[in-house]
Amino acid sequence: MKCLVTGGAGFIGSNLVDALVARGDAVSVVDDLSTGSKANINPKAVFYRESINNDLAKIFAKENPHTVFHEAAQINVRKSIADPLSDARTNVLGTINLLEACRKADVKKIVYSSSGGACYGEPSGKTDENHLVNPLAPYGASKYAAEKYLFIYSKLYGLDYTILRYANVYGPRQDPKGEAGVIAIFFNKLKSNQPITVNGDGKQTRDYVFVQDVVEANLLAAGKKTGSRIFNAGTGKKTSVNELIDFAQQVSGKKFAQVNYGPAIAGEVKHICLDCSLAKKELGWQAKTSINDGLEKTWEWTNKTTG
Secondary structure (H helix, E strand, O other), rough: OEEEOOOOOOHHOOOOOHHHHHHEEEEEEEOOOOOHHHOOOOOOOOOEEEOOOOHHHHHHHHHHHOEEEEEOOOOOOHHHHHHHHHHHHHHHHHHHHHHHHHHHHHEHHHHEEEEHHHHHHOOOOOOOOOOOOOOOOOHHHHHHHHHHHHHHHHHHHEEEEEEEEEEEEEEOOOOOOOOHHHHHHHHHHHHHOOOEEOOOOOOOOEEEHHHHHHHHHHHHHOOOOOOOEEEOOOOOEEEEEEHHHHHHHHHOOOOOOOOOEEOOOOOOOEOOOOOOOHHHHHOEEEEEEEEOHHHHHHHHHHHOOOO
């Protein structure tokens, strides 16, 4: 199958590209390298250094993809609060521009990477796909707006789509310099014997899902006809930041130089854990990697690659 991956030089995107190449697909990557790295790109993939906000017609005409995986995004919550317009340009206008390219090139399927924590906001009770969507930051609003455009393009133009609302994804290639990758940040600090600063009291909880499990969800979503179009992709298990600090020290065999606590960040939810039973029922998917196994694999990679 011919596939195109936006953000294919990034953390999740590059791991997805590797899996697509490994199964024998012809893969092209569109990435402007604003946050991704060319070193992440599989050498068997065709690479285009291009923004999703620019004209993509020539790329689509040349590659003629059957399926598009849309991983490119502005993912920094703090940046979205500081500059909502820039966030919307990438996450909303960039997605519309991509959808137009898909429509004109007669793409058969698009798999969109959304955010469970950002879209649902502060959850009340069971966080399944029917939970109220109530973003607390521009980032969540922009991701949800893009979801609605997918719905519109399906109704008006027949573009088939699946939306995956990710939990907190972690694993090899996550950027330790980005605010979204707390596990990458922690491991980088442990390796370099630096202190860490926790935003808030550390009791806030997240659902941490390993990147290879998320890659598998994408592959299944691309290949299956389902009754639903939106699926949560997480583990269904909560881990607090304080617990994560303990786990990271146990896995690495190291201690943080110091753990400092600062003010909580406005616009960030306190607790989120995704119910993924729908993905299990309709996609045949569930996360397989425990937090300990995932952290061990991530630490091994960090120890080999991060300075």
